[in-house]
Amino acid sequence: MNQSSKKQSNGFNEMKAAPETLKYSVIACDVFKEELESLGGEKPPWSGIQYLEMGLHDQPDLLRKSISIALRKLEMNASIEAIVFVYGLCGTGLVGISPSRCPIIIPRAHDCVSILLGSPKRHSEILQKYPEAYFYSPGWVRGKRAPGPDREKHLRAFYTQRYGDDQELVDELLEADKESFAHHNCAAYVDLTQNEKAEDYCKSCAHSLGWKFRKLEGDPRLLHDLLYGPWDDKRFLIVQPGRSIALSTDSKVLREQ
Amino acid sequence: MNDPLQQLIEAIKVGNRKIAATATQTALDSGSSGKEVLGALSEGMDDVGKRFKANEIFVPEVLVAARAMKKSMELLEPILVKSGIKPEHTLVIGTVKGDLHDIGKNLVAMMMKGANFNVIDLGTNLPAQTILDAAIEHKADLVGLSALLTTTMPAMRETVALMNKEPHPFKIIVGGAPITQDFADDIGADGFAIDAASTVELARTLVTSS
Ligand code: B12
Numbered sequence: 001m002n003q004s005s006k007k008q009s010n011g012f013n014e015m016k017a018a019p020e021t022l023k024y025s026v027i028a029c030d031v032f033k034e035e036l037e038s039l040g041g042e043k044p045p046w047s048g049i050q051y052l053e054m055g056l057h058d059q060p061d062l063l064r065k066s067i068s069i070a071l072r073k074l075e076m077n078a079s080i081e082a083i084v085f086v087y088g089l090c091g092t093g094l095v096g097i098s099p100s101r102c103p104i105i106i107p108r109a110h111d112c113v114s115i116l117l118g119s120p121k122r123h124s125e126i127l128q129k130y131p132e133a134y135f136y137s138p139g140w141v142r143g144k145r146a147p148g149p150d151r152e153k154h155l156r157a158f159y160t161q162r163y164g165d166d167q168e169l170v171d172e173l174l175e176a177d178k179e180s181f182a183h184h185n186c187a188a189y190v191d192l193t194q195n196e197k198a199e200d201y202c203k204s205c206a207h208s209l210g211w212k213f214r215k216l217e218g219d220p221r222l223l224h225d226l227l228y229g230p231w232d233d234k235r236f237l238i239v240q241p242g243r244s245i246a247l248s249t250d251s252k253v254l255r256e257q
Numbered sequence: 258m259n260d261p262l263q264q265l266i267e268a269i270k271v272g273n274r275k276i277a278a279t280a281t282q283t284a285l286d287s288g289s290s291g292k293e294v295l296g297a298l299s300e301g302m303d304d305v306g307k308r309f310k311a312n313e314i315f316v317p318e319v320l321v322a323a324r325a326m327k328k329s330m331e332l333l334e335p336i337l338v339k340s341g342i343k344p345e346h347t348l349v350i351g352t353v354k355g356d357l358h359d360i361g362k363n364l365v366a367m368m369m370k371g372a373n374f375n376v377i378d379l380g381t382n383l384p385a386q387t388i389l390d391a392a393i394e395h396k397a398d399l400v401g402l403s404a405l406l407t408t409t410m411p412a413m414r415e416t417v418a419l420m421n422k423e424p425h426p427f428k429i430i431v432g433g434a435p436i437t438q439d440f441a442d443d444i445g446a447d448g449f450a451i452d453a454a455s456t457v458e459l460a461r462t463l464v465t466s467s
Pocket residue numbers: 057058059060090091092093110111113131132133134135136140179180181306316319355356357358359360361362364365400401402403404405406407408430431432433434435449450451452453454456
C-alpha cells in the first residue's frame with residue numbers, strides 16, 4: 001500500500017486509510033464518463049457522481065464558477081462527508097475553489113491528460129518528448145472537441161446559427177480554427193477502456209489532418225485510487241474546509257492555502 | 258459612422274479584414290496619425306479580449322479579429338517607417354518548450370510592433386538555449402516568454418534560469434494565462450503583464466529604466 005509517511009495534522013489520517021467507511025460524493029468532468037463507468041463497476045462505493053460539461057475548460061473562470069456551485073449544493077446534503085474531484089488544475093480553472101464543510105480530495109494533476117497518463121511526471125515527460133501531440137481520449141472524441149471532422153461540423157453549425165447571413169465570415173472562422181492547430185502534427189490517443197470506436201475515429205482525424213497517429217499507454221492507477229483511496233499526500237491533495245486550491249509551481253502541482 | 262477610426266474599431270471587433278483595410282487607408286489619407294490608428298486597433302482588440310473573457314465569443318473570433326488587425330498594421334508599417342520613427346528597442350519573443358499555444362503571444366507581438374518595437378518572433382516550443390542565442394544575436398533589449406500550460410511553467414522557469422546564469426543586457430518579461438506576478442518574481446523574471454496592452458506599458462517602463 002502506498003502510504004504517505006508524512007504526519008498530517010489535519011485529522012484525516014483515518015479518512016485516507018479507510019475511505020470505505022466514509023460517505024463521499026464525486027464531481028467529475030464529463031470527459032471522464034467512459035473511464036468512470038468502467039472503474040465504478042456494479043456497485044461503486046461513492047454516493048453519486050455529478051458530471052459537469054467538458055467545454056467549460058475553455059473558460060477557466062466559468063469552470064471555477066460551475067464547480068463552486070456544484071460543490072455548494074453537495075455540501076448542503078448533510079450525509080456527505082467528503083467530495084472527490086475528478087479534475088486537475090485545468091489551467092487555473094480550479095484555483096481558488098474552497099469547500100465550506102466537506103474536505104475535497106483532488107489528484108495532483110495538470111489536467112485530464114495527466115490523469116489518464118497516471119501522473120503529472122509522465123505527462124511532462126511525454127509532452128517534452130512529443131510536443132506536437134494533441135491528446136485524444138474517448139471523452140474528447142465524444143465531446144466533438146478534438147481537431148477532426150466532428151469538430152468542424154459542430155463548429156460550422158454553431159457559427160452558421162450565429163452569423164448565418166455572412167457565410168464568408170463563417171468560412172473564415174473555420175479556417176482560423178484550423179490554423180490554430182497548425183503547429184500540431186500528431187494525434188495521441190490515450191484510453192483506459194479499450195474503446196475501439198473512439199480509437200478508430202482518432203485515427204481518421206489523424207488521417208484527415210495529415211497527422212501521425214500514436215497510441216499512448218494509459219495508466220488507470222491514479223484515477224482508480226482517486227475513486228477508491230488511499231489518498232496519500234504524494235499523489236493527492238486534501239483541501240480542508242475554509243482553505244482553497246492553489247497552484248504549486250513545483251512537482252506537487254497543487255497546494256492548499 | 259463616417260469617422261474612419263470609428264469604422265476601424267468596429268471592423269476589428271467583428272474581424273472584418275476588408276473594412277479594416279479600407280478604414281485604415283481612409284484614416285491615414287485624411288490625416289490621422291499612426292498613433293491614432295494604433296489607438297483604434299488597440300481599442301478594438303481590447304473589446305474582443307473582454308468579450309472572450311466573458312465567454313461571449315470564442316477563439317476563432319479572436320483569431321479573425323487578430324487577422325483584421327494584422328491587415329491594418331501592414332498598411333500602417335510603411336507610414337511609420339516613412340515618418341522616420343525607427344524602432345529603438347528590440348523584443349525577442351516566443352513560447353517555451355513543450356507549449357504550442359501562440360494566440361496570446363502573437364497578439365503581444367503585434368501590439369509591440371505597433372508600439373514601435375522591433376519584434377523578433379521565434380515561434381513556439383522553443384528550447385531555452387534557442388531563445389538565449391536569439392536574444393544575443395539580435396541584441397535584444399527585452400525577451401518575452403509565453404506559457405499557457407501549467408505543465409510548461411517549469412520550462413519557463415528553466416529558460417529564465419539559463420538566461421540569468423550569466424549577466425545579460427536584456428530584461429525578461431513573462432506572460433500567459435496561468436502566469437502571475439508572484440511566479441514571475443519567483444523565477445527571476447523582470448516583469449509580468451496580464452494582457453497585450455499592459456505589456457506595452459511594462460515594456461516601455463523597463464526599457465526607459467535601464
Ligand atoms: C486556444 C486554446 C488552444 C488551441 C491553441 C491554438 C494556438 N495556436 O495557440 C489548441 C486547440 C491548439 C490547444 C491545444 C491544447 N490545449 Co489549449 N487552450 C486554448 C484556450 C481555450 C485559449 C488560449 C488562448 O488562446 N487564449 C486567448 C489569448 C488572447 O489569451 P492568452 O493566451 O492568455 O494571452 C494573453 C495574456 O496571457 C498575455 N500573454 C500571453 N503571452 C504573453 C507573453 C508575454 C511576454 C507577456 C508579457 C504577456 C503574454 O497577453 C495575451 C493577450 O492579451 C485555453 C483556455 C483559456 N481560456 O486560457 C486552453 C488551455 C490553455 N489548453 C489546455 C490544454 C489541456 C491543451 C492541450 C493539452 C489539449 C489536448 N487535448 O492536447 C493542447 C496542448 C498542446 C500544446 N503542447 O501546447 C488547458 C491547459 C491545462 C494545463 N495543463 O495547464 C487550457 C487552460 C484549457 C483547460 N482549462 O483545460 N489549446
